[in-house]
Amino acid sequence: MSRSLRVAVVGAGPAGIYAADILTKSEVEVSIDLFERMPAPYGLIRYGVAPDHPRIKGIVTALQRVLDRPEIRFFGNVEYGVDLKLDDLRQFYDAVIFSTGAEKDRPLDVPGIDLPGSFGAADFVSWYDGHPDVPRTWPLTASSVAVLGVGNVALDVARILAKTADELLTTEIPDNVYQGLKASPVTDVHVFGRRGPAQAKFTPLELRELDHSPNVEVVVHPEGIDFDAASMAAIRSNKQVEMVVRTLQEWAIRDVGDRPRKLHLHFLEAPVAVLGEDAVTGLRTERMELTGDGGVRGTGEFTDWPVQAVYRAVGYLSTQLADLPFDHATGTVPHAAGRVLDLDEQALPGVYVTGWIKRGPIGLIGHTKGDALETITSLLADADALPEAAHPEADAIVRFLEQRAVPFTTVEGWRKLDAHEIALGAERGRERIKVVDRESMTAISRS
Incomplete structure (x- = not known):
């Protein structure tokens, strides 16, 4: 050419x-x-x-x-x-x-998943990150919340739900997100994984970040800390798996502290139904057991958890x-x-x-x-x-x-928007405040 x-x-x-x-x-x-x-x-x-x-x-x-x-x-x-x-x-x-x-949520086929109060993690992430194409408000009315999935996105969602809004003032969260989280009555966030701790998909860094908040107590429920032959092989062969498992084991045996909010990690609990008629009133899970090859099977033992909101974080699409x-x-x-x-x-x-x-x-x-x-x-x-x-x-x-x-918009326009957001943050002693509205973003960039 x-x-x-x-x-x-x-x-x-x-x-x-x-x-x-x-x-x-x-x-x-x-x-x-x-x-x-x-x-x-x-x-x-x-x-x-x-x-x-x-x-x-x-x-x-x-x-x-x-x-x-x-x-x-x-x-x-x-x-x-x-x-x-x-x-x-x-x-x-x-x-x-x-x-x-x-950027869309992968569906989860369980009864009740479409009830009001049941949300996709991707939609919630878009809200708290100030995506211009999602609503400015979010219904944060639940005191007890379930998050389904044990990947990094699930931990992000659980952490943002559990933290106080004031803790996030050091970040670039938009004002509408701060006000929404400030009014949240949440006290307990429960994260559920259908497989064992050695099969969790989050990274050691993401896991450890859960425990950094002075207001959030991380509670690992010990009944889910179980390993089979495949789990042990994964621990021996993968340094990240080993670090995740070691951290979870340490947290499972420590005393529960007195921080005002609790973030619970449950393993070997598979969601089978979201409960409620007109809105979410609970989550039903089935106790699972490891099968030796890294898989799981149901035990027929069910638990109903009194939550008022459910977030599915089972993958993007x-x-x-x-x-x-x-x-x-x-x-x-x-x-x-x-x-x-x-x-x-x-x-x-x-x-x-x-x-x-x-x-x-x-x-x-x-x-x-x-x-x-x-x-x-x-x-x-x-x-x-x-x-x-x-x-x-x-x-x-x-x-x-x-x-x-x-x-x-152009890269020069992005520099204008970037400088504008940094200036907004400086006015309030913050690093940045993100502009959310698409028309405002475009107007600033094209000015």
Whole structure:
């Protein structure tokens, strides 16, 4: 190709930015445009990570350095499938990479799961992270809450529910979130996992963070601390599993302190029904036992827990993208090493995926680097055979968006919004206060 390779990346979260990073470091001359539905970049980092995670939020610094490269442009507030489609992108780019992630809740098929007072964790995360497309209020009326799942998201949800609002004033939580949490009457948060402690999916760091609050007592119920042969093998072979198990065992035998709020961890308790007629009044679980191979089976022993709200944190699910095939069972786009496959399992020329839309919502943020490397390796191998864009000039996409009256934002606009949020925080002695409203975010960015 006589000119630089033109690539569009749809989704400016970690997966998309990592893909852009790897591509700009290759030997191929390239120019990249990142398209993001939100007016601001960073996706999961901004709208999916709990606000009291300053170490993880530090990833933003590295991502910003990538966005600052001259070969990369950012177009925010542009929604794929609404403002532009695949055929549009193909006019301007030789290749398109989709990295749209996963932000919906995976369903849980138990009776009563749709009762008022039963929520998806992803929706709650979007609320407390100030996502512009969710309601500004949240019904925090329960004194006792159940969280279903033992992954990092479940612990984030449980921790935010259990902490006092004042503890979170050191973070960037919006005012509406602070006021909502301030009025919460919660005293007990119960986290339920259907398998044993050696099968828990959270990391040692996430687990230990539960115990840092001066207002929250972490209580591990000892009847769930059990191990079979597969559990012992996992402990011996995986340092992180060993650290998680050791921490849980220590907490299970310690005396319960007098902190005003309690966060309970229950293992080998499978949710079988959400109780209530017009609203959640309880949760029924079945006691499970390990089967020796890491699996579990029911014992027929049931317990009813008097909770008034239930949050399911059993996984995220990606949304189908216009003009792309989609595997509804896995919530992913079918692909071969990142190359999108059509219904006949043939590669769609110049169309690629990376991140959770490619492999499903598993693993940590850093794991998307491996996805990106595989996808970019495939793209570079295909470079000479890619269908060339009809309008590869840099300003062609700008004219297209302007003709469609799309109020897009840029990386310069993000810097304005970033500075505005930092200034809002400084007025109140805080590091940052996040702007929530989409129109306000866009107006500040485009000012």
